[in-house]
Amino acid sequence: MTDTTSNPQVDTARASELGPIARFLKATEIDTRMLGMIGALLLIWVGLHVISSLRLGVNPLDFDSRTFLTPRNLWNLSVQTSAVAIMACGMVLVIVMRNIDLSVGSAEGVIGMVMGFAQVHFLVRFVGLELGNPWIWVLALVIGLALGLLIGAFQGFIIAYLEVPAFIVTLGGLLVWRGAAWWVTSGQTVAPMDATFQLMGGGPAGSIGATWSWIVGIVACLAVVFALFNGRVQRKRFRFPLRPIWAETLMGAVTCAVIMGAVWLANSYPWPVGIVNRYAAANNITVPEGGLFIAHGIAIPVLMAIAVGLIMTFITNRTRFGRYVFAIGGNPEAANLAGINTRWITMKVFMIMGVLATIAAAISSARQNSSTNVLGTLDELLVIAAAVIGGTSLAGGSGTIIGAMLGALLMQSLQSGMVLLGVDSPLQSIVVGAVLVIAVWLDTVYRKRV
Amino acid sequence: MADKTAPTTAHTGTPLVDMRNISIAFGGIRAVDDASIDLFPGEVVALLGHNGAGKSTLIKILSGAYKRDAGQIFVNGQEASISNPRDAKKYGIETIYQTLALADNVDAAANLFLGRELMTAWGTLDDVAMEAEARKVMGRLNPRFQRFKEPVIKLSGGQRQSVAIARAILFNARILIMDEPTAALGPQETAQVGELVRQLKTDGIGIFLISHDIHDVFELADRVCVMKNGQVVGTARTTDVTQDEVLGMIILGKCPPGAIPGPGALKIAA
Numbered sequence A: 001m002t003d004t005t006s007n008p009q010v011d012t013a014r015a016s017e018l019g020p021i022a023r024f025l026k027a028t029e030i031d032t033r034m035l036g037m038i039g040a041l042l043l044i045w046v047g048l049h050v051i052s053s054l055r056l057g058v059n060p061l062d063f064d065s066r067t068f069l070t071p072r073n074l075w076n077l078s079v080q081t082s083a084v085a086i087m088a089c090g091m092v093l094v095i096v097m098r099n100i101d102l103s104v105g106s107a108e109g110v111i112g113m114v115m116g117f118a119q120v121h122f123l124v125r126f127v128g129l130e131l132g133n134p135w136i137w138v139l140a141l142v143i144g145l146a147l148g149l150l151i152g153a154f155q156g157f158i159i160a161y162l163e164v165p166a167f168i169v170t171l172g173g174l175l176v177w178r179g180a181a182w183w184v185t186s187g188q189t190v191a192p193m194d195a196t197f198q199l200m201g202g203g204p205a206g207s208i209g210a211t212w213s214w215i216v217g218i219v220a221c222l223a224v225v226f227a228l229f230n231g232r233v234q235r236k237r238f239r240f241p242l243r244p245i246w247a248e249t250l251m252g253a254v255t256c257a258v259i260m261g262a263v264w265l266a267n268s269y270p271w272p273v274g275i276v277n278r279y280a281a282a283n284n285i286t287v288p289e290g291g292l293f294i295a296h297g298i299a300i301p302v303l304m305a306i307a308v309g310l311i312m313t314f315i316t317n318r319t320r321f322g323r324y325v326f327a328i329g330g331n332p333e334a335a336n337l338a339g340i341n342t343r344w345i346t347m348k349v350f351m352i353m354g355v356l357a358t359i360a361a362a363i364s365s366a367r368q369n370s371s372t373n374v375l376g377t378l379d380e381l382l383v384i385a386a387a388v389i390g391g392t393s394l395a396g397g398s399g400t401i402i403g404a405m406l407g408a409l410l411m412q413s414l415q416s417g418m419v420l421l422g423v424d425s426p427l428q429s430i431v432v433g434a435v436l437v438i439a440v441w442l443d444t445v446y447r448k449r450v
Numbered sequence B: 001m002a003d004k005t006a007p008t009t010a011h012t013g014t015p016l017v018d019m020r021n022i023s024i025a026f027g028g029i030r031a032v033d034d035a036s037i038d039l040f041p042g043e044v045v046a047l048l049g050h051n052g053a054g055k056s057t058l059i060k061i062l063s064g065a066y067k068r069d070a071g072q073i074f075v076n077g078q079e080a081s082i083s084n085p086r087d088a089k090k091y092g093i094e095t096i097y098q099t100l101a102l103a104d105n106v107d108a109a110a111n112l113f114l115g116r117e118l119m120t121a122w123g124t125l126d127d128v129a130m131e132a133e134a135r136k137v138m139g140r141l142n143p144r145f146q147r148f149k150e151p152v153i154k155l156s157g158g159q160r161q162s163v164a165i166a167r168a169i170l171f172n173a174r175i176l177i178m179d180e181p182t183a184a185l186g187p188q189e190t191a192q193v194g195e196l197v198r199q200l201k202t203d204g205i206g207i208f209l210i211s212h213d214i215h216d217v218f219e220l221a222d223r224v225c226v227m228k229n230g231q232v233v234g235t236a237r238t239t240d241v242t243q244d245e246v247l248g249m250i251i252l253g254k255c256p257p258g259a260i261p262g263p264g265a266l267k268i269a270a
């Protein structure tokens, strides 16, 4: 019943040739590459955990609070990953179209400076809004989004219509926007950020707490089940081949388990003692013996990254624009002959990249509670590495949003792990650079074999 | 325009397509030089000539892939302005390119509907409906084809060609351009394409067929038009010339008595 194709010869003949693992992968439609990446991620996590435990001389199974696999460390990891993961979503589209954007880190820097300047100086001193006015963070963000869109449109126009290679345009942008970031305040740091704006950076206030986190988790699980069910109904309606029921159930169960596990982790990380006590005092709560446990829950920047990931996945898979991006990446001439306006699509992709750089800038500057002209330095490397590690081919035409976000998590895991292990920053750079090259090499090997 | 080849007298009424005095040059090469050709409803006109004769370039001007340097195109007697592929499609001109022009990384359905996707009421891609349509049209061309979920790069040459042909007939073309449509096909599929051509003919569709197989051409085409060095050697009804005479046109540029000579005909001191 699983195979309703009208030509059983072809498919059954092939299915019987497959081994049990291949049959499992075929039934669940899991991408082997994705599986490999999840495996690599888990390997890195376990490795970092064991090394950090051994360094402290503790048993890895005790999950000591200073080791890698702890709620606190993983929660911080999720927040640190957000900005890069968000930009990696855009970089997927850029690279799928056979372009590159080397300017994202610098664009993030200048946009962060402008948003910081807007909320700390411009809107307060020149427009005359009072500190704490809710318009401040809204307007600062709107100004940032407009600037990001403009930067993307400008670079995209030069690339698409003036036909200057993206590598050169964005290499120029790397210098131009970094220089511009300095000019905003002649290099001076802008701080502190608007109180509401700061929520985008995470922290105890910038997290949604235990109850809401459970609600988000349950809603996400329901959405997963609904999506699987709906997909099945659609395919049944047109009598297309269906996945076996056990495979559907397994996929749903694993996904929901991962979601609820992540929520449980976020809810296991309590507010720091000092903040809890201050909060208790302010709200007339008596702190019980052994301290008050208030969970962080999911951080707002993480929710923002998930939202961006979902929207970008929707755009790539379900819209005309996304289809065109991939078709152009696969064969630009064919796309052109099919009547697709390839230039305008190229320009739009860079505009999306600019908007995502703004969101990343907001998160990064909110997290630091300041804007500096070095904000986002070298982020372009992490972002490109995330996309490539996540399966985006530099030859164009293939890549996934979820892969790039996992790639960002992988890169950030390495980086955070090295900080935890006390690896000094020059060596960190060496490792990140080497990982990028190795990842591209593995990608080349993989593509030759498949 | 004075030297325009007159349409063959057998046809009355306005031609479906009338390309007049078309020229295009790439750098110094005159790829198409003052070529004129026409096509009537329900007619198959075969374009013949050596590699590099300018056949693909001429039909790419009609399909909007190239912009001509000179000349005019009339569709149904009205001058048509075709400056990109979208324009051509608006006139009902569909093309099967020699290179197939498929996006290798997406599946058959996505290729069939590229640029003209079916959308749901929500404004999203209706992949399920597109796959259903794809199954229908591919069933007509290549009933054994089942690999709807795979990117077309994984398909065989013949399967890819079927996808390219399916795309051209999916949107009710009035004018169909087939640039060596059977180059990668086996004998069975080639016969199927021949059957398809006959069927489309009875529907009143005009077809430009570029082929190297002179035998096929005489089976399917009503007229042949031979090109050499970017110029038209001559045009003839397949009933008025022999296969050997057509070979003479292709190889020597010699225009036989049954054909109407073009600017590229070998000029012999009469």
Ligand SMILES: Nc1ncnc2c1ncn2[C@@H]1O[C@H](COP(=O)(O)OP(=O)(O)O)[C@@H](O)[C@H]1O
Pocket: B026, B029, B030, B031, B049, B050, B051, B052, B053, B054, B055, B056, B057, B058
């Ligand atoms: N895009 C192009 N750029 C430069 N030269 C071209 C281009 N397309 C075709 N040509 C040249 O035009 C001539 C005709 O080519 P073509 O139309 O492909 O011939 P045919 O299809 O008859 O084999 C050849 O000399 C070819 O090299």
Ligand SMILES: [Mg+2]
Pocket: B055, B056, B057, B098, B179
């Ligand atoms: Mg050709």
